[in-house]
Amino acid sequence: MKEHFIDVLLIEDDRDLALSIAEYLRFEGIRCDHAFNGHNGYNLATKNNYDVILLDLMLPRIDGVTVCQRLRFEGNDTPILMLTAKDTLDDKAVGFEAGTDDYLVKPFAMKELAMRVKALAKRKSGQVKKLCVDDLVFEYKARTVRRAGQEIRLTPTGLLLLDVLMRKSPLVVSKRELEETLWPEDVPDSNNLKVQIYQLRQKIDKPFETKLIETVPGHGFRMIGSK
Known part of the structure; x- marks a missing residue:
């Protein structure tokens, strides 16, 4: 071993x-x-x-x-x-x-x-002021998201979903972990997560050549850049 x-x-x-x-x-x-x-x-x-x-x-x-x-x-x-x-x-x-x-x-x-x-060593810092994956930047204090310098507007749920994926990048985040993060009190129908992932992809992936959000079948999702 x-x-x-x-x-x-x-x-x-x-x-x-x-x-x-x-x-x-x-x-x-x-x-x-x-x-x-x-x-x-x-x-x-x-x-x-x-x-x-x-x-x-x-x-x-x-x-x-x-x-x-x-x-x-x-x-x-x-x-x-x-x-x-x-x-x-x-x-x-x-x-x-x-x-x-x-x-x-x-x-x-x-x-x-x-x-x-x-x-x-078992965790990432919660003190970071900015998250970056390739040209995607999430500014914590201002709660703003930009990709290639272009501002992207997200709902509060979309921001939370993006936060988890960027913070764990490039690791895979399970479907269950995402659902419990987004809806800690009462996890809704499983389709709700699919809708949120789809909407996030429409904003941060669809307009750009490089796709950052990746589906890992049977495991969950991850955000991985080209670097």
């Missing part, structure tokens, strides 16, 4: 601490890429796919808050765990406002760090 690793990006300027973290996490089945400043860390985060980003708050070149803000603004939904010596509520509020998912104050137990990384 192929061994499964969790891949994390560690952005930490304290080299001794970084090496200790990487060594411990390796024994927990967690592999680390490492950057010693915010600039290099940001570049690695945008070029590679990670399960979790471990981000120090005080970094040379670009600070951790700015790195986090940029990633979230660009639609990066990798969970971020901030590592910092600052432990006031105001400091934590700044981190969460920037888009971090969790916060760990130095000094911390390595075992706790590993546990939090494993928990975060």
Whole structure:
């Protein structure tokens, strides 16, 4: 059986601490890429796919808050765990406002760090400000959708359906999960989901050459781009 690793990006300027973290996490089945400043860390985060980003708050070149803000603004939904010596509520509020998912104050137990990384690796971040699949962009704050620069108007149900498909992309989302997300109180007739998928395709796929929504027979639907 192929061994499964969790891949994390560690952005930490304290080299001794970084090496200790990487060594411990390796024994927990967690592999680390490492950057010693915010600039290099940001570049690695945008070029590679990670399960979790471990981000120090005080970094040379670009600070951790700015790195986090940029990633979230660009639609990066990798969970971020901030590592910092600052432990006031105001400091934590700044981190969460920037888009971090969790916060760990130095000094911390390595075992706790590993546990939090494993928990975060099971999900996508809910802090993302923008979702992107190819030329389709969903701006959360403005609740606007654009494809190839053209604004697309969707119903609230259509926005929710699009949100699920884009957030899980390129994974398959089951019919049941979609129905329970759209109608959590009372799932209607099964044809309702077919209608919603059809209407969404009419808006975001039909006018364009590349089709993004794909039916996976017997499983559900997924949104997959050409990149």
